[in-house]
Amino acid sequence: MLNLRCDSNPEWAPAAAADLETLLSDHVHAEKKAAVTAISLINRYPERTLLVDHMIAHAQEELEHFSLVMGQLKLRGWTLRHDTADPYVNKLLSHARTSEPGRLLDSLIVAALIEARSCERFQLLIAELPEGELRDLFESLMPTEAHHYTMFMNLAREYYSNDEVDQRFAEMAEFEADIVRSLPNEPRMHG
Numbered sequence: 319m320l321n322l323r324c325d326s327n328p329e330w331a332p333a334a335a336a337d338l339e340t341l342l343s344d345h346v347h348a349e350k351k352a353a354v355t356a357i358s359l360i361n362r363y364p365e366r367t368l369l370v371d372h373m374i375a376h377a378q379e380e381l382e383h384f385s386l387v388m389g390q391l392k393l394r395g396w397t398l399r400h401d402t403a404d405p406y407v408n409k410l411l412s413h414a415r416t417s418e419p420g421r422l423l424d425s426l427i428v429a430a431l432i433e434a435r436s437c438e439r440f441q442l443l444i445a446e447l448p449e450g451e452l453r454d455l456f457e458s459l460m461p462t463e464a465h466h467y468t469m470f471m472n473l474a475r476e477y478y479s480n481d482e483v484d485q486r487f488a489e490m491a492e493f494e495a496d497i498v499r500s501l502p503n504e505p506r507m508h509g
Contacts, residue, residue, distance in 0.1 A: 320434035320467060321487070323495035330503045331442040337505035338452070339391075341443075343399040344506040346387045348436070351407075352466075353380035355429060363422060369473055376466065383459060390452060406497055406508035407432060413493045420486070423478050427487050430470035431494045432508070437463035439507055 334341045356377035360370050391398060410431065414424035440460040447453040474483045501508070 320437060320464065321491060322431075322434055322438060322498075323491045324498055326435075326439060326442060326498060327501070327503055328442070330439070330501075331446040333503040334439075334443055334505045334507075335446040339394070339396045340399070340505040341507070342387055342391050342394075342396065344402075346384060346391065346398055347401045348404070348507050349380050349384035349387055350401075351404075352429075352432075353377045353384065355425075356380065359425060366477070368476060372469055372473060376469070379462065383462070386455060386459075390455060393451075404506070404508055406435075406501060409497045410490075410494055413490065423474055423483065423486055424490070426470045426474040426477075427483075427490045430467050430474070430487075431490060433463050433466040433470065435494070435498070436507055437467065 353376075356373040360373045360377075363369050388398065410428050414428050415421050437460055440456045440463060444453055444456050444460065447456065471483070471487075474487075478486075
């Protein structure tokens with residue numbers, strides 16, 4: 319369903335579960351960046367009403383997730399750390415086109431891949447966490463990540479032909495898989 323070309327290293331989940339403070343702080347920033355991406359797509363493509371409508375709802379949902387994950391940090395007496403660059407996302411973005419007509423397509427595919435990878439990582443993390451509030455949180459967030467993947471892919475198909483979407487997705491998904499294979503097992507959502 320998620321069309322990822324490789325699985326995450328199975329050692330990632332134990333590494334992430336061993337440092338939940340770092341993982342949660344990183345995840346708070348990931349939710350924030352997802353909301354910012356939605357708003358930037360609205361700014362870049364205001365004439366695309368369907369996209370704008372979806373991105374309004376997406377930004378609101380991501381900010382709600384930001385609040386939920388931030389609440390878990392506070393519940394544990396932890397403070398939000400400074401935002402740091404996400405090497406996974408930055409490498410993925412380096413492969414995206416920066417001019418039209420491909421810029422929108424690549425933006426949507428990059429967002430879809432990030433959401434798909436987050437969903438896959440949530441599955442791994444849930445299996446690693448003990449029963450309780452934090453596991454429940456990730457179980458509640460996982461289906462929305464899958465939904466976001468589908469939303470971005472549907473938007474890509476709205477504005478581009480199926481053949482063009484399929485071809486570019488295949489290229490970007492292979493590049494994403496190469497990135498994932500090279501990632502260290504850090505306590506980050508995409509680490």
